[in-house]
Each structure stands twice: as structure tokens, then as C-alpha cells.
Amino acid sequence: MKLYKAYAKVNIFLKITGARGNYHEIISRFMRVDSLYDELSFVAKNRDDAFKIIGEFSCKTEQNTIYKAYIALLDSLDETPAKSLKNLMDKYAVEVKKNIPAFAGLGGGSSDAATFLKMCNEVLDLGLSQNELALIGLKVGADIPFFIYGYDSANVGGIGEVVEEFKEELLDFEIFTPKIEISTPKVYRAYRENFYNPIDGFKVEKLKKTPSLDILKKMSADEANDLFKPALQEYKELKNYYKYGYYFSGSGSSFFRVKERKQ
Numbered sequence: 001m002k003l004y005k006a007y008a009k010v011n012i013f014l015k016i017t018g019a020r021g022n023y024h025e026i027i028s029r030f031m032r033v034d035s036l037y038d039e040l041s042f043v044a045k046n047r048d049d050a051f052k053i054i055g056e057f058s059c060k061t062e063q064n065t066i067y068k069a070y071i072a073l074l075d076s077l078d079e080t081p082a083k084s085l086k087n088l089m090d091k092y093a094v095e096v097k098k099n100i101p102a103f104a105g106l107g108g109g110s111s112d113a114a115t116f117l118k119m120c121n122e123v124l125d126l127g128l129s130q131n132e133l134a135l136i137g138l139k140v141g142a143d144i145p146f147f148i149y150g151y152d153s154a155n156v157g158g159i160g161e162v163v164e165e166f167k168e169e170l171l172d173f174e175i176f177t178p179k180i181e182i183s184t185p186k187v188y189r190a191y192r193e194n195f196y197n198p199i200d201g202f203k204v205e206k207l208k209k210t211p212s213l214d215i216l217k218k219m220s221a222d223e224a225n226d227l228f229k230p231a232l233q234e235y236k237e238l239k240n241y242y243k244y245g246y247y248f249s250g251s252g253s254s255f256f257r258v259k260e261r262k263q
């Protein structure tokens, strides 16, 4: 069966622009990490088994983003395509070769979910547009729309649903992920309680136009990512891993820097 790659991402910058209920509106440059991906495929399974995910996961199937994406997709479909989807998942398991670390700020779970949605759309010929898939994905996680569109680089806004391609060369990253299980809601909560200071529209427009390499030359790690300071506050041990010249991805715990321009 065909292998599908679910790439990781890094957040070159991540600035908060406001609040929306329990969520935060952001402006962030997402870049795909070409060298780090999970591999997903459909493999034949016993018809009697329930929805099955094969792979090394620390969570139950019901909590897996792939399962949540399946439920969200089922909910969005009319009766006939919903039946085909159920039929597909009766016959096949989703096998995942997990390479992207979890709790890493690299979007592993989100990328798996997005890839699963795209696989179903392709295999069942559901005819869903990228916008439709992104909206279904958004119900499962804020990072999923970026992975649906599959751009190398994009400015991501709203809570994650506004994805605008940014044309630039893909960069090659060196990444390290401290073994700290960072909770994304906890970091956002700490930001809201102690660091809340949304940036203005003028700065947003400037950031959106600046190439990623320039951002990384001009900004320090804490200037580039509004979640770095709250993460340091909530996870004191993070400080021991920080190395000068590295940047913080998402809510962590990964740090990255550019290796070289991709040939």
C-alpha cells in the first residue's frame, strides 16, 4: 500500500495578536521540516476489529488525533460516503511509523491527522477541497489546517485556520527535543496570565513579509516566540537545555536552528 509522509513543522516566529474564548489568535510562520516525518499507510486488518491504529503511541486510540480526525470526517459526510469510509476502516488499519517526537512543538499529532484526512479523501475519492478538509481538521486541532495545505512555508493566522503560502526557500533545520512533556494549554494559560501583550497590526504586516532567514537573523528566541517565556516559567528545567542561537518551536519543547540552505 502507498506510504504517505506526515511532515513536522517548526514555528519560525509565533506572536499573539489577541484572544478568542479560551484560544489565542496568533500570527506565525510555519515551515515544513523536510527531514522529519511520520509514515502512514493503510494495511489490511481483520474485519471484526474496531478502528485500528498500528504504531507506537502513548495514548489510547480514542485520544489519538487520527481517530479524532476519523470521527470529524464521518460527521461531515453524507450517508453514502460515510458508509464508504466506515467500510474502508473496517477493512484497513492505519499503520504509523512514528518518527516525530510527541510533546515537541513539531506538530506530530496534527500532521498525522491531516495526512489521514488527505489519505481518505484520495482513496475514497470524496472530492473534498483543501478548504473543506482544513475546516474538518480545525475541529480536531489548531495546527491541522497548515498540514492540509502542505505548503513549505506559510503565514498562519486566526487560531490556525488562516493559512497563506509564503514563497521562500525551504530551510534545513537542526532540531533537538528535551525530554519534557510540555502541555500546550498550560503554556498558553501562563502566557495569558503573566505575559499577555498582543502585538499591533503594523508589526503583524511587517513580520508577514519578512523571509524566515531574516527573522532568525534579527530576532532572539524570546522575541520570535511569545510562548518561550511562559514555557520557561512553567517548566523551569527547560532553561538547562537552551543553547544560544537556537529558537523555540510552538509551545515546545523543541529547539531548532538553521543548518544550511537546501540545495
Ligand SMILES: C[C@](O)(CO)[C@H](O)COP(=O)(O)OP(=O)(O)OC[C@H]1O[C@@H](n2ccc(N)nc2=O)[C@H](O)[C@@H]1O
Binding pocket: 011, 014, 022, 023, 024, 025, 026, 028, 105, 107, 110, 140, 141, 142, 143, 144, 158, 159, 160, 184, 185, 188, 250, 251
Ligand atoms: C503552539 C502551536 O502548536 C503553534 O503552532 C499551536 O498554536 C497549538 O496547536 P495545537 O496543539 O494543534 O492546539 P489544539 O490542540 O487545537 O489546542 C490545545 C490547547 O491550546 C490552546 N490554544 C491552541 C491554539 C491557539 N491558537 N490558542 C490556544 O490558546 C488552547 O488552550 C487549546 O485548548
Ligand SMILES: Nc1ncnc2c1ncn2[C@@H]1O[C@H](COP(=O)(O)OP(=O)(O)OP(=O)(O)O)[C@@H](O)[C@H]1O
Binding pocket: 057, 058, 059, 063, 064, 065, 066, 101, 102, 103, 104, 105, 106, 107, 108, 109, 110, 112, 113, 143, 184, 250, 251, 252, 253
Ligand atoms: N497521532 C499522534 N501522534 C503523537 N501523539 C499523539 C497523537 N495523537 C494523540 N497524541 C497524544 O498527544 C500528545 C502530544 O501530541 P503531539 O505529538 O501532537 O505533540 P505536540 O508537541 O503537543 O504538538 P504541537 O506541535 O501541536 O504542540 C500526547 O499526549 C500523545 O499521546
